[in-house]
Amino acid sequence: MELIQRPRRLRRTDAVRRMCRETRMSPDSLIYPIFFDETLSGTRPIPSLPGQFHYGLDSVAQAVEDCLAHGVNHCILFGLPKGKDACGSSAWDEHGVVQEAIRAIKKAYPDFYVITDVCMCEYTDHGHCGILCGHEVDNDKTLEVLAKTALSHVEAGADMVAPSDMMDGRIAAIRETLDQHGHTMTPIMSYSAKYASAFYGPFRAAAGSAPSFGDRKGYQMDPHNSKEALKECALDVEEGADILMVKPALSYLDVIRQCADTFDLPLCAYSVSGEYAMIKAAAAADLVDEYRIMCESALSVFRAGANMLITYYAKELSDAIRKGDIG
Ligand code: PBG
Numbered sequence: 001m002e003l004i005q006r007p008r009r010l011r012r013t014d015a016v017r018r019m020c021r022e023t024r025m026s027p028d029s030l031i032y033p034i035f036f037d038e039t040l041s042g043t044r045p046i047p048s049l050p051g052q053f054h055y056g057l058d059s060v061a062q063a064v065e066d067c068l069a070h071g072v073n074h075c076i077l078f079g080l081p082k083g084k085d086a087c088g089s090s091a092w093d094e095h096g097v098v099q100e101a102i103r104a105i106k107k108a109y110p111d112f113y114v115i116t117d118v119c120m121c122e123y124t125d126h127g128h129c130g131i132l133c134g135h136e137v138d139n140d141k142t143l144e145v146l147a148k149t150a151l152s153h154v155e156a157g158a159d160m161v162a163p164s165d166m167m168d169g170r171i172a173a174i175r176e177t178l179d180q181h182g183h184t185m186t187p188i189m190s191y192s193a194k195y196a197s198a199f200y201g202p203f204r205a206a207a208g209s210a211p212s213f214g215d216r217k218g219y220q221m222d223p224h225n226s227k228e229a230l231k232e233c234a235l236d237v238e239e240g241a242d243i244l245m246v247k248p249a250l251s252y253l254d255v256i257r258q259c260a261d262t263f264d265l266p267l268c269a270y271s272v273s274g275e276y277a278m279i280k281a282a283a284a285a286d287l288v289d290e291y292r293i294m295c296e297s298a299l300s301v302f303r304a305g306a307n308m309l310i311t312y313y314a315k316e317l318s319d320a321i322r323k324g325d326i327g
Contacts (some may be wrong), residue, residue, distance in 0.1 A: 006150070024327055027071040027073070028293070029307060029308040032289055034055060035206060036100075043059050050280045057097065059106065070316075071322060075113070076116065077115070081093075081096060087124030090123045090139070091145065092149040093152070099152055102153060102157045114159050122208065125212075129166065129167075131145060137218065139167050144173070146163055150178065159186070162189040162245070163188070163190060164194060170241070171239065173241040188243075192233045192244040193228075193245070193255055193259065200274060226258060230262055230316075233263055237263060237265060243266045246268075268307065269304075269314060270311075271312070298326070
């Protein structure tokens with residue numbers, strides 16, 4: 001056989017395969033979600049997310065040390081407040097759960113990079129991502145509380161804020177407020193293309209943030225659409241976002257690719273709770289090899305064009321990258 005082209009030449013050994021990898025990953029591009037519960041002392045396993053924990057404010061060191069031990073240096077914080085009300089006022093409380101967590105982290109670990117999720121759904125008693133007017137979320141009223149919340153996170157020491165509410169104009173509103181208060185150098189990571197997804201189920205159980213009526217389809221994106229994702233990203237670029245995000249990740253790899261090709265900004269993807277929980281459940285049922293599925297899934301997100309990944313597997317992935325199993 002006179003074959004000239006033999007792609008298998010570059011697949012023969014581990015050494016040549018590693019040299020020819022097109023996708024490179026680094027622990028530096030992984031972001032680990034941490035849930036702080038204001039009412040908790042110590043840690044408590046999260047039933048909907050096997051292997052994940054709620055942390056009390058007295059367990060900041062444990063949460064951070066564990067990340068550092070795995071080479072993970074970036075986190076995104078979520079808060080479970082002790083009290084909720086109609087407008088979610090605990091979200092911007094100077095001494096709220098996230099604000100206190102930020103202060104404690106930054107005091108002991110100034111180099112550990114702290115991003116905060118900015119949204120109202122964990123703080124409102126109705127579980128929607130903003131201020132209600134009747135049964136609808138009032139966009140412009142919500143912008144005010146989002147901006148206040150983002151500012152309170154930054155004043156507590158957050159390195160970056162990440163609004164996940166999907167209101168129109170939130171990046172501009174947050175940017176303006178941060179700038180007015182002198183925080184011109186604090187970047188905003190926008191959950192630009194956030195879909196109304198069933199994959200958030202385990203998170204909502206973990207964060208106690210499921211809406212008490214209706215759904216989030218009036219503000220989160222319709223999974224049928226991808227041009228709309230480009231529109232959302234373009235608006236965020238105009239409004240001053242520093243990083244764009246697509247969420248969820250695995251079912252939206254096409255959206256990640258299109259956003260990566262269209263925009264110059266760094267692109268984050270969020271491998272959400274349902275993606276993690278499905279792998280965990282399949283592995284627990286002995287149906288798949290958890291380690292290899294975890295690696296392959298994360299890899300696919302980077303191959304699709306993401307530059308960074310928020311994932312509940314950040315620590316395990318960091319280990320896998322450091323061992324050379326991926327990346
Ligand atoms: C807050 C928020 C959610 C997630 C991140 N920020 C839930 C939602 O929009 O319902 C989901 C994360 C996950 O599922 O892992 N709005």
